[in-house]
Amino acid sequence: MADYKDKDPLESKVTSSLEASPAEESKPDKLKIPKEMPVLPVKDTVVFPGMVAALSVVTERDIKLLNNVLAANRFLALVAQKDKDIRGVKQSDLYDYATAAVVLQMLRMPDNSAKMLVQGVSRIKIDEYIQTEPYFKAKVAILEDIIENDMETEALARNAADQFIRMISMAPSLPEELKIAIVNIDSPSRLADMIASHLNIGVPEKQQVLEAINVKARLQKVTALITSEMEVLEMATKIQSQVKSEMEKGQKEYYLRQQLKAIQEELGEGDERAIEVKELTKKIEEAKMPPEAKKEAERELSRLVKMPSASAEYTVSRTYLDLLVALPWAITTTDNLDIQAARKVLDEDHYDLEKVKERILEYLAVRKLKQDMKGPILCFVGPPGTGKTSVGMSIARAIGRKFVRMSLGGVRDEAEIRGHRRTYIGALPGRIIQGLRKVGSNNPVFMLDEIDKLGADFRGDPSAALLEVLDPEQNHSFSDHYLDVPFDLSKVMFITTANLLDPIPPALKDRMEVLELPGYTADEKVFIAKQFTIPKQLKEHGLTNEQITIVDDAIKTIISDYTREAGIRNLEREIAHICRKVAKDIASGEKKSVTVTADMLHNLLGPIKFFSEAAERTSEAGVATGLAWTQAGGDILFIEATLMPGTGKLLLTGQLGDVMKESAQAAMSYIRAKLAKLGITFKDFNKYDFHIHIPAGAIPKDGPSAGVTMAMALISLLKETPILSNVAMTGEITLRGRVLPVGGIKEKVLAAKRAGITTVILPKRNEKDLVEVPENAKKEMNFVFVEKVDEMLPIVFGTKEPAVKKKRIFSKV
Numbered sequence: 111m112a113d114y115k116d117k118d119p120l121e122s123k124v125t126s127s128l129e130a131s132p133a134e135e136s137k138p139d140k141l142k143i144p145k146e147m148p149v150l151p152v153k154d155t156v157v158f159p160g161m162v163a164a165l166s167v168v169t170e171r172d173i174k175l176l177n178n179v180l181a182a183n184r185f186l187a188l189v190a191q192k193d194k195d196i197r198g199v200k201q202s203d204l205y206d207y208a209t210a211a212v213v214l215q216m217l218r219m220p221d222n223s224a225k226m227l228v229q230g231v232s233r234i235k236i237d238e239y240i241q242t243e244p245y246f247k248a249k250v251a252i253l254e255d256i257i258e259n260d261m262e263t264e265a266l267a268r269n270a271a272d273q274f275i276r277m278i279s280m281a282p283s284l285p286e287e288l289k290i291a292i293v294n295i296d297s298p299s300r301l302a303d304m305i306a307s308h309l310n311i312g313v314p315e316k317q318q319v320l321e322a323i324n325v326k327a328r329l330q331k332v333t334a335l336i337t338s339e340m341e342v343l344e345m346a347t348k349i350q351s352q353v354k355s356e357m358e359k360g361q362k363e364y365y366l367r368q369q370l371k372a373i374q375e376e377l378g379e380g381d382e383r384a385i386e387v388k389e390l391t392k393k394i395e396e397a398k399m400p401p402e403a404k405k406e407a408e409r410e411l412s413r414l415v416k417m418p419s420a421s422a423e424y425t426v427s428r429t430y431l432d433l434l435v436a437l438p439w440a441i442t443t444t445d446n447l448d449i450q451a452a453r454k455v456l457d458e459d460h461y462d463l464e465k466v467k468e469r470i471l472e473y474l475a476v477r478k479l480k481q482d483m484k485g486p487i488l489c490f491v492g493p494p495g496t497g498k499t500s501v502g503m504s505i506a507r508a509i510g511r512k513f514v515r516m517s518l519g520g521v522r523d524e525a526e527i528r529g530h531r532r533t534y535i536g537a538l539p540g541r542i543i544q545g546l547r548k549v550g551s552n553n554p555v556f557m558l559d560e561i562d563k564l565g566a567d568f569r570g571d572p573s574a575a576l577l578e579v580l581d582p583e584q585n586h587s588f589s590d591h592y593l594d595v596p597f598d599l600s601k602v603m604f605i606t607t608a609n610l611l612d613p614i615p616p617a618l619k620d621r622m623e624v625l626e627l628p629g630y631t632a633d634e635k636v637f638i639a640k641q642f643t644i645p646k647q648l649k650e651h652g653l654t655n656e657q658i659t660i661v662d663d664a665i666k667t668i669i670s671d672y673t674r675e676a677g678i679r680n681l682e683r684e685i686a687h688i689c690r691k692v693a694k695d696i697a698s699g700e701k702k703s704v705t706v707t708a709d710m711l712h713n714l715l716g717p718i719k720f721f722s723e724a725a726e727r728t729s730e731a732g733v734a735t736g737l738a739w740t741q742a743g744g745d746i747l748f749i750e751a752t753l754m755p756g757t758g759k760l761l762l763t764g765q766l767g768d769v770m771k772e773s774a775q776a777a778m779s780y781i782r783a784k785l786a787k788l789g790i791t792f793k794d795f796n797k798y799d800f801h802i803h804i805p806a807g808a809i810p811k812d813g814p815s816a817g818v819t820m821a822m823a824l825i826s827l828l829k830e831t832p833i834l835s836n837v838a839m840t841g842e843i844t845l846r847g848r849v850l851p852v853g854g855i856k857e858k859v860l861a862a863k864r865a866g867i868t869t870v871i872l873p874k875r876n877e878k879d880l881v882e883v884p885e886n887a888k889k890e891m892n893f894v895f896v897e898k899v900d901e902m903l904p905i906v907f908g909t910k911e912p913a914v915k916k917k918r919i920f921s922k923v
């Protein structure tokens with residue numbers, strides 16, 4: 111068995127120990143090819159005719175063969191082995207097609223093996239083995255090429271040559287000189303053999319080329335092999351260039367980094383990064399985070415260290431770490447549990463608001479007994495300016511906690527509460543986490559203002575996120591999307607505020623303890639103004655008691671003529687206005703001290719802003735004064751009714767909800783059914799259209815409560831009798847004329863009092879609610895409780911019998 115060692119015979123080192131050298135006369139000649147010759151099995155390669163190859167001869171059997179060949183005519187058959195790993199080769203292990211070759215040179219090696227240089231002469235086919243020992247010998251048939259010298263052969267040959275030349279340029283293992291050799295080959299048959307012998311292909315493919323006697327088929331085979339080889343080469347080149355460019359990039363970055371480091375060292379900033387990491391590590395330790403958060407912070411820090419400081423990712427990571435270390439994981443302020451002291455602080459800041467103050471003192475008392483008690487979640491409900499926010503601040507001051515406030519008005523996006531995931535560009539933590547970071551303690555009084563103005567849209571429902579915040583069962587592990595690790599909110603005392611209770615989602619309402627702050631009477635306002643508002647405003651404007659005095663009358667006039675509100679926000683604003691004007695006079699040296707009287711208000715505050723409309727509006731028949739419970743607390747509203755020629759339709763305009771429309775229908779039907787009982791002589795209902803109007807600005811929260819007012823406006827119209835201007839009413843009406851209870855009695859009564867009403871008609875079943883109305887209001891007003899609409903008539907018209915007709919407002923049709 112011969113081993114193929116060297117493809118390029120020119121490189122084999124043939125030295126002076128050559129045993130035989132081919133003489134000129136022994137040059138291979140096809141004519142002299144014998145018909146019988148020894149057969150040498152070859153591993154690993156196929157020697158093509160015309161090619162020179164160096165083979166190693168190792169086994170004793172092969173050496174014997176070689177000796178005999180050299181002693182005879184130097185011809186031998188080189189046959190490729192089907193499987194190169196087989197030892198003790200049999201005939202069936204060899205291909206049938208072979209190459210007749212002559213031995214050109216032989217070189218004996220010191221270890222008894224030999225190397226020989228052979229040259230292929232012709233394709234042969236083994237016909238029959240005639241000897242197997244000591245080596246194979248066979249009868250062979252010499253195969254002649256089948257060649258057509260046509261254009262196709264020519265084209266195939268040129269194409270193969272061109273492709274192969276291109277391939278040489280791409281394959282680093284093929285020498286450039288091969289190109290010249292290829293160009294100089296004239297015979298297509300030799301060209302195909304030459305190319306096949308240099309292709310990096312297996313023995314079976316080479317054998318196929320050898321067996322292709324037809325030169326065209328051989329060229330085609332070779333072309334296909336070159337093409338697939340080129341594809342492999344191209345792919346390899348691509349992979350190589352990719353690897354190279356990535357390596358280059360990495361090397362470039364490394365090089366630049368080294369430079370940067372050198373520059374930083376020169377500038378004395380060399381270890382800035384190290385200092386930063388040290389500082390952050392220290393801060394992580396100091397923040398005393400729970401294990402989960404600490405692990406996350408440490409992981410983020412190890413990521414940060416690997417990032418280039420100029421990258422956007424670095425900033426994101428650094429901002430996140432800054433938040434993690436800044437959050438008050440373990441900072442808790444100590445509560446002041448002294449109930450007396452707390453009461454003093456609460457009283458110092460606010461008048462009345464007893465329910466709220468009591469609730470807080472109760473909480474403190476229980477806290478004293480049970481250390482780990484959860485904070486209550488309170489909801490202060492009331493009209494604007496009734497002290498909801500300021501009492502929250504006062505609570506924080508009384509217990510000795512920090513205070514943070516966030517308005518939920520118009521919040522529609524869940525992410526505002528719970529934050530954006532950090533994968534978003536410009537992501538931020540939610541407002542709860544932001545608030546806690548700002549306030550710097552984990553047990554502040556956290557005020558969530560305007561919870562009734564929460565919105566919801568496609569960006570998620572913020573109330574769902576709030577549920578988690580306000581649920582004591584869940585909020586010990588509140589998850590903010592940005593923060594990504596739970597934060598314990600259970601120590602926070604949440605206080606929410608709302609103007610109205612109804613719009614608050616029921617699930618949220620459920621979790622809170624509602625405390626109402628309904629508003630103040632004029633007298634209470636005077637008291638608050640004197641005790642709290644005026645001293646506060648004087649202080650804010652740098653004025654002293656000697657420099658300005660506001661007499662009681664002036665305060666009362668501000669309340670009645672310049673404000674109409676349940677709270678005291680506008681009163682405070684008007685007082686501030688007066689303080690500014692007085693401060694100007696005093697600062698400019700014009701005056702030394704000013705006593706503000708009611709007469710001076712016109713000059714200081716401008717013309718009166720609110721008139722008592724009741725007297726004016728109800729001077730005509732068909733107008734009734736109702737009481738409404740609105741966003742701003744209680745208010746009065748004038749319901750007007752009129753009629754005009756028509757067909758008996760009922761027309762409704764103004765701020766009417768569906769419920770109010772139904773109430774109007776009910777009122778009308780009741781009246782028409784009870785004309786005689788109500789003392790109405792009007793009969794031509796089918797010849798007139800009726801029109802009820804509720805003016806803008808008085809959007810009642812509880813629609814049905816305008817029922818009795820609409821009924822009274824219609825009755826007044828039909829009886830052509832005006833209603834007394836000092837009477838106002840509220841109540842729902844049924845078809846049978848019953849008066850049903852309504853809400854917001856305290857607010858409504860206070861609003862009536864502000865408007866100068868002295869008699870208020872209320873549903874009988876609301877009598878119990880009168881306890882909430884302040885005593886002084888009760889003293890100055892009359893309350894009439896009714897069960898049926900007809901009971902109202904004597905009161906609204908001021909007489910037992912229908913009043914005197916004043917003037918006709920419709921003519922007979």
Ligand SMILES: Nc1ncnc2c1ncn2[C@@H]1O[C@H](COP(=O)(O)OP(=O)(O)OP(=O)(O)O)[C@@H](O)[C@H]1O
Nearest residue numbers: 459460461493494495496497498499500638642678
């Ligand atoms: N009972 C009171 N005693 C003393 N001052 C009061 C009282 N009620 C309200 N005030 C003062 O009225 C002003 C307005 O109150 P605040 O801003 O707390 O109203 P609010 O109920 O929160 O209103 P909004 O619903 O508009 O938020 C504050 O300066 C507050 O100090």
